[in-house]
Amino acid sequence: MGRGGGAPLTTSGPPRAARRRAVRFTPELTPSVRAFNQRLARAGARWRFPETAVPDWLPRVAGVPVWQDYFLLLEDDTVRGAFVLKRQEAALVGGYRRVGSFYWPLSEGVVDSTYAAVAPRLLQAALEEEPLLFGIVARDKAIAKLDQALGWRLVTLPFYFKVLRPTRFLRELRVLRRHAGVALLLDVAAVTGTGWLGLKLAGSALTARPRRDQMVRVELVERFGDWADAIWAANLPHYSFVGGRDAAALNATYPPGGTAFLRLRVSRGDTAIGWGVVQDSLPASNDHFGAMRVGTIVDGFAAPEHAGAVIRASADVLGQRGVDVIISNQSHHAWRRGLVEAGFLPGPSSCLFAAAPALAGLIASADPAGRAVHVNRGDGDWPWGAGLEVPAGPEAS
Helix, strand or coil: CCCCCCCCCCCCCCHHHHHEEEEECCHHHHHHHHHHHHHHHHCCCCCCCCCCCCCCCCCCCCCCCEEEEEEEEEECCEEEEEEEEEEEEEEECCEEEEEEEEEEEEEHHHCCHHHCCHHHHHHHHHHHHCCCEEEEEECCCHHHHHHHHCCCEEEECCEEEEECCHHHHHHHCHHHHCCHHHHHHHHHHHHHCHHHHHHHHHHHHHCCCCCCCCCEEEEEECCCCHHHHHHHHHHHHHCCEEECCCHHHHHHHCCCCCCCCEEEEEEECCEEEEEEEEEECCCCCECCCECCCEEEEEEEEECHHHHHHHHHHHHHHHHHCCCCEEEEEECCHHHHHHHHHCCCEEECCCEEEEECHHHHHHHHHHCCCCCCEECEHHHCCCCCCCCCCCCCCCCCC
């Protein structure tokens, strides 16, 4: 995720800090990255940085408006930290600007306090590359506190869920089962049906509003075409901030032929009005959803008045595939309303949208409350963090 700047740490730190410099990861530095990972592993750290200079996902390609660069923080010739910087075009308060998203920060400070200053230096280096920086960060991570201390604007990225199999949901919801008393109540609710009834009634109340999209149809597509460009061009003025979502950017982000995501074209009659990207995760044990089959509405774009139709179409596709629960994080007021009207319930969110001071100031100049900011899981650090409400990135320090 993106972070804030600050005064250069090399002017007042120990002499060693003066030799630290941020450079792009090039092939000749591969042995140094490998040695960095080995030191982390020996110290018991969980995370590793990629050991290839060219990213597997979003490499720099001529004509593609979104790509990743890998950066290393060197002390002399030794890697002490690393991060990923995703660069892309974005619609920003009526203009078109290049922005960056900073994520996957990794510092030797996680295992050796001698290098505690590496994490702030990583943020500073990212800002020097892309001053209009943003990202998604977990609320409980150290990096969120550092962002806040450096003057970033942190806003909750709302989380919503829709339960399709209530009994299984109540049995597998591990985030609540950590407390024995709550686990017992969930078991009683699952057996007696009271939990099922409560969830159904809540969903029914929220979907009681009349549906107006009987003519909407959805189709799976292999790639995004000119129709996606038309949707982007026609509707980007309605958003105060949204990362580039033209066809070229989408086909790079969700590559044709890949099986991790389903790409949906949503039409009314013969006219495409929007699109969605969803993920159907096979059952796998995790700390939050147990062995449930989780569907995620990862991304989407449309005119704000068509957001609800895209949400409903995306949820219908996931429901037909047999998922147990559907989740989504959405910031824009129309997309959040669309989730509620489709029967989704708000839940506690561990995700924050963080904007560097320069970017936050531009957004606030036109949209002080941030209601027209369109950020979702499509702006995250896939393939590492996609599909789960809690980002899977490492700590920087």
